[in-house]
Amino acid sequence: MPSEPCVSGKELVTDQRLCQSKSHQDSVLSALNQQRKDGLLCDVTLVAGDQKFHAHKAVLAACSDYFRVSLDLGRTLHS
Numbered sequence: 001m002p003s004e005p006c007v008s009g010k011e012l013v014t015d016q017r018l019c020q021s022k023s024h025q026d027s028v029l030s031a032l033n034q035q036r037k038d039g040l041l042c043d044v045t046l047v048a049g050d051q052k053f054h055a056h057k058a059v060l061a062a063c064s065d066y067f068r069v070s071l072d073l074g075r076t077l078h079s
Contacts, residue, residue, distance in 0.1 A: 032059055044071075 021027075035041050035056070042054035060067035 032056060 039054055044055050044057050046053040057071050061071050
């Protein structure tokens with residue numbers, strides 16, 4: 001995954017650097033999808049009929065209000 005160059009943030013008072021990448025979101029989603037395919041760091045399994053789908057709770061919650069509420073409700077009930 002090629003990295004984009006960092007540019008100095010002139011407005012920043014500290015020595016921090018501002019990194020901007022036009023492809024970062026695509027790279028992150030691609031990496032998460034590959035992890036899912038490899039079964040790496042999946043923390044939930046969805047079952048639909050005879051099919052099982054391994055997934056990341058954070059991705060499901062970020063993309064779907066239904067999953068965000070359902071996963072949060074499950075966390076609340078088990079607390």
